Amino acid sequence: MKQWADDALCAEIGSDFWFPNKGENNEEAMAICNVCPVIVECRDYALADTSLMGIWGGTSWNDRVRMRRKAKAEEGRVE
Numbered sequence: 602m603k604q605w606a607d608d609a610l611c612a613e614i615g616s617d618f619w620f621p622n623k624g625e626n627n628e629e630a631m632a633i634c635n636v637c638p639v640i641v642e643c644r645d646y647a648l649a650d651t652s653l654m655g656i657w658g659g660t661s662w663n664d665r666v667r668m669r670r671k672a673k674a675e676e677g678r679v680e
Contacts, residue, residue, distance in 0.1 A: 610634075620654065
């Protein structure tokens, strides 16, 4: 894991919390992420690694799929 992970709030909480089952509420995990000092680093890490499941950097797996698609679409635009 990356060095920034030592400063992550999730390191203080059990891992099941970050891997909710499909349809389970993830609002508590997201709220913790939103006040974490390394949210940006964590999100960037998760966006770069398509194999990561669960909550990372305040995003779910589905959120990250959408973000990657949007970024790809924007790269293809001519401005």
